Each structure stands twice: as C-alpha cells, then as structure tokens.
Amino acid sequence: MDKVIVITGGGRGIGAATALLAAQQGYRVCINYQADEASALKVLGQVRELGAQGIAVRADVSIEDEVIGLFNEVDAELGRVTALVNNAGTVGHKSRLDEMSEFRIQKILKTNVLGPILCAKHAVLRMSPRHGGQGGSIVNVSSVAARLGSPGEYVDYAASKGALDTFTIGLSKELAGEGIRVNGVRPGYIYTDFHALSGDADRVSKLEGAIPMGRGGRPDEVAEAIIWLLSDKASYSTGSFIDLGGGR
Ligand code: NAP
Numbered sequence: 001m002d003k004v005i006v007i008t009g010g011g012r013g014i015g016a017a018t019a020l021l022a023a024q025q026g027y028r029v030c031i032n033y034q035a036d037e038a039s040a041l042k043v044l045g046q047v048r049e050l051g052a053q054g055i056a057v058r059a060d061v062s063i064e065d066e067v068i069g070l071f072n073e074v075d076a077e078l079g080r081v082t083a084l085v086n087n088a089g090t091v092g093h094k095s096r097l098d099e100m101s102e103f104r105i106q107k108i109l110k111t112n113v114l115g116p117i118l119c120a121k122h123a124v125l126r127m128s129p130r131h132g133g134q135g136g137s138i139v140n141v142s143s144v145a146a147r148l149g150s151p152g153e154y155v156d157y158a159a160s161k162g163a164l165d166t167f168t169i170g171l172s173k174e175l176a177g178e179g180i181r182v183n184g185v186r187p188g189y190i191y192t193d194f195h196a197l198s199g200d201a202d203r204v205s206k207l208e209g210a211i212p213m214g215r216g217g218r219p220d221e222v223a224e225a226i227i228w229l230l231s232d233k234a235s236y237s238t239g240s241f242i243d244l245g246g247g248r
Contacts, residue, residue: 001134003027004078005230006070008061008119009088011040013192014141014226017219018085019043021227023052028078031056032070032088053078061088061115071122080133083230084123086116086164087141091157093199105156112160116140117167120182128178135179137230140168141222144188144245154198161186165241172239181238183229188245190217212247 005022009015010031019029020043029047033040033056040056047054055077059070074081090111092104120138127136145154146161165184172182189211195203204216225242228234 001082002079003083004030004074004081005083005085006030006032006074006081006119006123007085007087008032008115009034010085011036011043011056013194014187014190014219014222015085015087016043017223018087018226019047019054020050021220021223022083023047023050023054025227025231026052027083028052029054030070030074030078030081032059032061034058034060034088061086061119062110064118067115067118067122070119071126075126080126081123082127082134082136084119084136084138085141085226085230086119086138087226088115089141089143089194091154091194091197093197094153096152097155100156108154108156108160109163112157113163113167116164120167120171124175124180127180128175130178136181137234138171138180138182139226139229140164140182140184141226142168142184142186142241144186144243144248146186148248168241169239176238181229181234183234183237183239184241185222185225185229186241186243186245187222188217188243188248190219190222190244192219210248211245215246217244217246 005027010019011033044056059066127133143161145158150158168184189204
C-alpha cells in the first residue's frame with residue numbers, strides 16, 4: 001500500500017521534523033500550514049530533495065470546510081491518506097485563569113481539540129473499510145501538560161491536551177476493529193518557536209534545570225516516536241502514549 005501522510009502544522013517545529021523523517025521513510029507528504037507559507041514551502045523543498053513526493057496546503061484545522069479542502073487536495077495530488085499526524089497546536093501567554101479572555105480560551109480549544117477531531121474525522125472517512133479504505137494510523141501530538149496541568153501558566157492549554165488524550169483513547173477503541181490505530185505522543189519542553197507564543201522564546205533554556213535529563217528536547221526526537229507509532233513496527237499499539245519529556 002502506498003504511504004500517504006498528512007501532517008498538520010508541518011511547516012515548522014515538530015511537524016517539520018516529522019515531515020522530513022516521513023519523506024526518508026518513503027511517505028508521500030502533505031505539509032499543512034495555517035499562515036507561514038514560506039516555512040511550509042522550505043520544508044516542501046527539503047522533502048522533494050529527499051526524493052519524496054509532497055505538497056503544502058494552507059488550511060485552518062479548526063474550520064471544517066478548510067479541512068475538507070485539505071483532504072480533497074491530498075486525494076487529488078497524493079492519493080488516499082494512510083497516516084495522519086494531528087500536530088498543529090497553539091498556546092496563549094503565560095497567565096492565570098482569571099486573566100484569560102474567552103477569545104483566547106476558544107482559540108486554544110478550537111485549534112487543539114476541535115482541529116484534531118475534524119482532521120481525524122476526514123481521515124477516517126478515507127481509512128475505514130466502511131468507506132472503502134484499507135486502514136491507517138493516526139498520531140495525536142499532545143503534551144506532558146495533559147498530566148501536569150500547567151498551573152499559573154496555561155491551564156486552558158493543558159486541559160485541551162487532556163481532552164485530546166481522551167479522544168485518542170476513545171477513537172482507538174472505536175476503530176480498533178477497522179485496521180486503524182490511534183496513538184499519542186506527549187512532548188515536554190522541546191526547542192521550537194512554540195514558546196514565543198507563551199511570551200518567552202527562551203523558555204526551554206531557562207527551564208532546563210527543572211528537567212530530570214537536564215536539557216530540552218529536539219523536534220527530531222519527537223518525530224522519531226511519531227513515525228514509529230505510525231509504522232507497522234507498532235502494529236499492536238493503539239490507544240497508547242509515548243512521553244518525550246526528558247523525565248518530566
Ligand atoms: P510550532 O513550531 O509553533 O508549530 C506549530 C504549527 O502549528 C505551525 O506550523 C502552525 O502553522 C500550526 N498551526 C497552528 N494553528 C493552526 C491551525 N489552526 N491550523 C493549521 N495549522 C496550525 O510548535 P511545535 O512546538 O512544533 O508544536 C507542535 C505540537 O507539539 C503542538 O500541538 C504543541 O502543542 C505540541 N507540543 C509542543 C511542545 C514544545 O515544547 N514545543 C511541548 C508539548 C507539546 P504556521 O506555521 O502556518 O503558523
């Protein structure tokens with residue numbers, strides 16, 4: 001079976017590292033992005049240099065019409081999706097709950113919960129034998145925040161990742177008999193642009209003392225776990241999680 005992967009938020013950070021590893025593993029790669037076209041096109045160039053077929057598609061994962069457009073373009077350009085990485089995510093400035101606006105909380109929940117659920121829905125419509133598919137694999141990118149809660153920083157974000165973990169467990173059981181596996185990864189502090197969103201681009205370096213391994217993680221270290229979970233090497237794993245938190 002041809003391997004076709006959709007990586008949401010694939011233009012930067014963990015998603016970009018996953019796109020490059022997927023290209024090396026023989027996938028046709030769809031790099032989804034929301035706004036940063038230049039970064040997505042740069043990763044697409046690297047994917048093609050590795051000899052893989054690829055496309056970059058703009059879509060906001062929290063808007064179903066745009067998700068439908070994303071998957072239709074994948075159908076037309078790369079073929080039926082066999083692997084989905086729900087990686088796109090966002091966070092707000094470090095704040096207490098009583099300082100958070102409704103707009104901010106809505107944005108976090110829409111991007112980090114509604115988005116992966118919509119993307120999984122449209123992947124399942126192509127992967128499930130009920131719809132003519134031949135199975136597939138989904139990895140949801142959660143966070144160690146799902147079990148730590150992020151008090152005083154972003155409890156809304158942590159709660160969104162907790163919801164994503166519950167979705168992973170439920171969907172894995174719903175689809176286990178249809179040849180579709182659903183797993184999650186929970187990164188800790190990883191060196192990406194993500195921390196600028198919380199108001200401190202140097203956050204990982206500053207917090208290294210609080211990490212048992214004494215350092216932040218690299219995007220490629222997370223990508224390795226994602227690609228393994230997607231692969232046939234993880235053929236008996238579903239509803240499971242790999243934590244990549246350096247011991248946190
Ligand atoms: P990043 O470098 O900031 O990349 C985030 C990506 O998500 C970007 O490509 C962005 O698109 C995309 N995105 C955001 N909102 C979107 C939307 N509505 N629709 C489509 N794409 C959207 O962050 P990262 O660190 O690689 O984070 C990736 C995932 O890992 C996130 O789910 C995050 O919660 C999780 N995570 C990260 C860390 C960490 O320490 N970095 C720790 C735990 C979990 P554009 O490029 O177009 O802006």
